[in-house]
Ligand code: TXA
C-alpha cells in the first residue's frame with residue numbers, strides 16, 4: 001500500500017488536508033492525524049469495520065480499548081450513557097486538552113472500541129487539525145497512538161511513517177506534538193473519580209476540580225485494561241538511573257557489558273561528557289519541555305541502533321508523574 005503524507009503549514013494545504021482526511025475517513029479508511037499529545041491512528045468510531053482496520057494496521061491486541069475523540073462536549077455526551085457532574089467539571093476545566101474521561105458507554109459505540117467493556121474513553125483534543133477533521137466528518141474518531149503496538153508513540157509525522165508506511169494510506173503532518181506524552185486517563189463512575197493513566201494533567205490538578213477516590217495504591221492510580229507493564233518501549237533496553245558523574249555512570253552500567261558506542265544517555269540534570277558514550281542528549285529540566293522532547297529522543301536512539309538507553313531518573317514531584325510512569329513502563 002502506498003502511503004501519502006500531506007502537509008498543513010499553509011492555510012491552503014491545511015484546508016486540503018482536512019478535505020482529504022475527512023473524505024478518507026468517510027470512506028472507511030484509517031488516517032494518521034496529529035493531536036497535541038501524540039499522533040493518533042483514526043477511524044470512524046461508530047463503525048466496527050473501520051475500527052477493525054486500526055487493530056490490523058497496528059497489530060494491536062483486541063483487549064486494549066481505544067479512545068474516542070470528539071470536537072465538542074455535546075459530541076462527547078452522545079458517546080456516553082451518563083454525564084455526571086464530575087465529568088462536566090473536568091471537561092470544563094481541561095477540554096479541549098490532554099485528558100481522557102472513561103464513562104459508561106452509549107449503545108452506538110461498537111464493542112471493538114471498548115474491548116468488549118461497558119465503558120468508553122472520550123477526549124476532546126486541542127490540536128486544530130484534529131478538531132477540523134472531526135467537525136468535517138461529523139462523527140467521532142477512534143484513535144490509539146499511531147505506532148505499531150508496544151512501540152514508542154509518535155510525536156512527529158516522520159515517526160508515524162517510520163512505523164506505519166506501507167500499512168496505512170494517509171498521514172497528515174501537523175508538526176511536532178506540543179504535549180509529547182499520551183493523555184491523562186481518568187475514570188468517572190458517578191461521583192468517584194480515579195486516575196487510570198497519569199499524564200501531564202496531574203492527579204493534583206484533577207483533584208483540585210473534583211475529589212479523587214482512592215485507587216489500588218496511595219497515588220490513586222488504578223490499572224487500566226490493556227496497559228501492559230512493558231509499554232511505550234523503545235527497541236533498545238532502557239534503564240532509569242541516577243549518577244554523580246560520568247565515571248559513576250560507567251561503573252553503574254559496566255555489568256551490562258554494552259560497548260560504550262552503543263550506549264545512549266538521556267540526561268537533564270547531571271550532564272556527562274559526550275565523548276564517553278555513543279550519544280548523550282540533554283533534555284530540558286522542566287517537565288513540560290521534557291515531555292515534549294522525550295519520545296523524539298527515544299526514536300532517535302533506536303534509529304542510531306542503540307543497545308542500551310540510560311535515562312537519568314526524573315524528580316518525584318507530581319508534575320513529573322506522567323513522565324515517570326512512561327519511563328517505568330519503557331524500562332520493564
Ligand atoms: O493522548 C492520547 O491518549 C493518545 C492520543 C492519540 O489521543 N491516544 C492514546 O491511545 O494514547 P492508546 O490506545 O495508545 O492508549 C489508550 C489507553 C488504553 O491502553 C487504556 O489504557 C486506556 O487508554 N483506555 C481507553 N479506553 C478505556 C476504557 N474504556 N477503560 C479504561 N481504560 C481505557
Ligand code: MG
Pocket residue numbers: 144145153
Ligand atoms: Mg499507545
